[in-house]
Each structure stands twice: as structure tokens, then as C-alpha cells.
Amino acid sequence: MIRALIAAALACVPLAAAGQDFPTRPITMIVVFAPGGPTDVMARIAADHMGRTLGQRVVIENVAGAGGTTGGARGARAEPDGYTLTVGSLGSHGAAAALYKTIAYDARELEPVGLIAGTPGYVAVRKDFPAKSLAEFIAYAKANPGKVTSGHAGIGSTPHLACLYFTHLTGLNLVSTPYRGSGPAMNDLVAGQIDQVCDLAPTVVPQIQAGTIRGLVIAQPERASVTPDVATAAESGLPDYVFTGWNAIFAPKGTPKPVIDKLSGALKAALADETVRKRISDLGSIPPGPAEQSPDALRKLVASDVEKWGQVVREAGIAPQ
Template sequence: MKRLIAAFAALCLALPAGLAWTTRMAGAQEFPTRGITMIVVFAPGGATDVLARIVADHMSRTLHQRVVVENVTGAGGTIGGARGAQAAPDGYTLTVGSLGSHAAAPSIYRNIAYDPRELQPIGLIAGTPMFFVVRNGHPAQTMAEFLAMAREHPGRISNANAGIGSTNHLACALFSHLTGARMNDIPYRGEGPAMNDVVAQQVDSACLLAPAAVPQIAAGTLRALLVAATERNPNAAAIPSAPEAGVPDYIFQGWNAVFAPRGTPPEVVARLDAALRAALADPAIQRRIGELGSLPAQPAQQGPEALRGLLRTEVPRWATVIRAAGIEQQ
């Protein structure tokens, strides 16, 4: 009888732990049981938005729940970044950010409401080359002609960007720092609106990421003077590389990645990571991203730990660039 009582007592003590383990496993297997919101920190039509929608559609099929994109714009992507960071850490609110919003922002905004390095990374989507473009009808036909005009008339050439601290803003700040060109910078609430005004010939120039720039270049609605890379982009092969255009040090590649709030359970992170990896492994998705001039994240670049490592290098690197370029803190 004593042995029976002891065994029963041991069973009772073990039961809560067993129930907790069972509950955790059930939660991991069930997630997600409802739709997921994917916050995009810039307006529709820009690189961040386009890439987010491509992977969100595929992840919806893998997770068997809708992944709905919500554009939350402003302050160089930090308004959307803050909302995503402060969401419940349950996997139902994700954020797609960029180099600007999730690497450079801490060095630009005094009161940023999140530290990108403290978020839960899910994974990199793609690297995104940068193009320097001008409106149709702009008199400069080459980068040499553009620089001559910009230096002769400082501040006269209007230049659109996706907002203070955005990847586009950083790219053009670096361009000005390297070339001495001084332009009249005009911030927008995203790359899409900035691009639209260049296409509409309301603004002279812009630095545009490949998913925004390449379709417009192909359509002939704007002209690119260079791609900020050491080699030409295969999806815009007529555009000279930075060295060919006479600006050999202007090498710039943005990136876009998916984040969850800090404290998201590991089993939920694993489920989301697997869904994103499945999207990036799909040849159709790789082709779509490539057609936009971007570079899909390769297996070694994918996953939470790879993205965490990228942030460890990118945040301090851009702090140095921002100081050197003289970008004032907001």
C-alpha cells in the first residue's frame, strides 16, 4: 500500500510538468490557428513592400492561414518598426524591415522605440542592389554630366527618398559624401511615392532599390545612370556599374528581412522560419525576386541566427557611415 501511495504521489508531482510539455507541443503543432499580420514599414510599391508580398503569399499556403500585409509608414520605417516590436510575442504579428529601419535607424533617431538587435529575427528575404535614377527629360545623359550639374548648381537638383533614415536616404547620403554632389533632398513616406514623383517628372532624381527601379527602367518610365555595384545587374544589363560610371567607391546593397517581437516562443519561431525558407526555396519565388533585380537569400544567409549575425555587423557599420556622411540625428 505504501508503495502504491508513493507511486501515486510521484505521478501527481510529475503531472503539471507533463501537462506543460504537452501544452507547449500542442501549441507548436497548432500554430497558427488564425491569420498573421505582416507589418511592412514603408508604403506600397517600394522594394520592402514588393518583396514582403511575394513571400507572404507563399507563407500563407505553407502555414494554411492568411498572411496579410499591413503598411505602417512614417519616420523612415520606425513607426511600423515600433508597432511590430511592441506587438504580442505570439507569432501573429511580424515585421518586414530594411537596412534603414532595422540597422541604421538607432543612429539616426534619438527616441527610437526599439532596438533591432533585441528583436526576434526570423530571416533574411533578399539583398537589394541600388540604382541611381533620373526623370525622363532630365538633361544629364551620363553620371559624369549629372555630377557636373550638381556641383555647378548645389541644391538645385531635387532628389526623392523614402524618408529620413530609409535605405534610399542612406544610399543618396553616401553618394553625396563620395561625389561632393549636393542635392535638394525631399523625404517621402516610402519608396513607392518617391518613385512615382520621379516617374511623373515632378522630381529630378532618386536612389531606388532594384524591385522599384528595374520595372520602371524596363518600361522606359525613368532612366538609370548607374547601379551601385561592382558589376552590371543581369536584369538591367544596359545600366553601367558604379566603376563604369566613374564612381568606383559607390557600392551599396540594401536588404529586407522578417522580424518578430522579442520573446516569441522558439517553437513558433521555428515554424515561421520553416515557412520563409520554403518560400525562398521555391524556384518560382526565386525567379520573381531575381526578375526584380534582387538577390534571394541563399541557404547560408537564411534563418534567425544568420540574420542576428547580420545585425551585429550592420548596426555599428552604419553608425560609422552616418557619422562620416554628416547625417544629423532626428
């Protein structure tokens, strides 16, 4: 019995040492979408502050493709030592399991670090689009079936889910145009190459504020202070269109708990910083409260959304890609 206790105690030494020494070199944070989208923006805000807390640089690596699952797979396969993290979304780490026939990871088996922010959805159009309101847009699209082009961040992404939900509620026949991230989709909307996007606050809000696009509706019960002129879905006659995505940090399965605790603590320190919270809020996103910041809270959120969106996709009759 004594020998067994000694062996168990010695087995814990490497884990404890890992937590004490970590990190001793820069950390790579894989963002599963292209630069400029909501996941990328939230990751960079978190990484900047976390790097200062941890005493090491947190380097962003954008790995886009397949609705975020290309980057998600690379992050899941990384060494479970805390030096490779993944920033995912509701799409890549929630609904993707139902939208793809094969996916190289199960988000429920990853080690959650914590939630960065909630991201309200918007519907926006190019600035010279004929419709000035959601009602006018719906009328125009119905009068021109199969002619209005709708962009999103790729099959399985959170903006894609927002588009699916939008067309399901409105019955519109839009020409769906998938991109390798929100950034490229927004670039084409600003350039007038597509007519409309369903996307999230960090991508849409700066362009609405700059006047380069026109926001038609925010998928929230109340208007946002950062876009006060954009009506809610309820005000626009579509009360069921309520949609909020999220961005969060994950580590590979098997990452030692002391390392996860240190990473989670650094994220919590970032979210406690008023400058960080203001940066998140100024983009129309929602910083999580204390009860939402723990790894366990994120684990429960992921499990809930995998089940929820799996059911939504099945009931909508969407065939996995």
C-alpha cells in the first residue's frame, strides 16, 4: 500500500511541474477562420492580454476551411501540452458535427479553456441595395427568386447557421455563397460583389458604423447601443429570429489540468480587464459573466449546442456535406 501511495504521488509530480513551469515558450493559437472575421477578432483581443499575463507571446495562426473544421482538426491533433490552442465557434465546435459526414474531432472531448464572448447575429446588405428595411428585402427577394446573392463564412460556420435559420423563417430562395471566412465575405459585400450577408457583430458592426454596408436587422430582442439605427427582428416583423453565436478557446484532449487552469486563469484575467471588456462590447459582442467563464461552463455549452443544432439540422432536412 505504501509503495502504491508513493508511486501515485510521484506520478503527479510531472503534472504539477508542468503547471508551475508553463509556459516557457510562445503559445500558438489556431483561429479556425480567415483573418478579419469575428472568431479572428475575438481571438486577437484575448491573445494580446493573455500573453502579458502568461509572460509569453500568444501567436495567432489562421487555418481556414470547411466551416472551421480544418483548423479545428489541426488543433485537436496537436500535442496536449498547452502550447497549441484553438479558438472555435458555435459553428465549428457545435453544429459542425451534424453538418459534415466526417469530422476529425469531437468538440465534447476537447479540453475547454473558456468562453471569450457571445456574438449577436445581423443581416446586412450592400450599401446600394434597393431594400432599406427587412420587410422590403423580403419582398424584393420573393419577387426575384434565385437572384439575390447571400454570403457567409462557409458551410458549418456560425454565420452559415444564421443564414439557414433566416431563410427557414422567411422562406426565401437566396443564392448561398460560402467563403473561407467572414472576412472575405464582408470584403465582397463592401465591394458590391454580393447582395447580403448573415454574420456576427465583430464583422458587421465596424462596417455599419463606417457606412460601407447597411444593417437591416439585429437578431436580438433589443437594439444594440453600437448600432442604434438597426432594428430588432421583432420590430421588423420576424420575432423568432433571435441568434447569438460564441467564440471560445480549446486545448487538445489530455492537456494537463494544471496547464488548463493556468490558461483559464489568464483568460479570466483578460475578461476582468475593463479595456478588454470595452473592446469586446464596442464591437457589439457580449463579454461573459463570471459564471460563464469556467472551463466547465464551456464544456456544458458545447454539449448543449452539439445536441441542439444536430436536431435543428436534422429537422430542417439538411444533408451533411
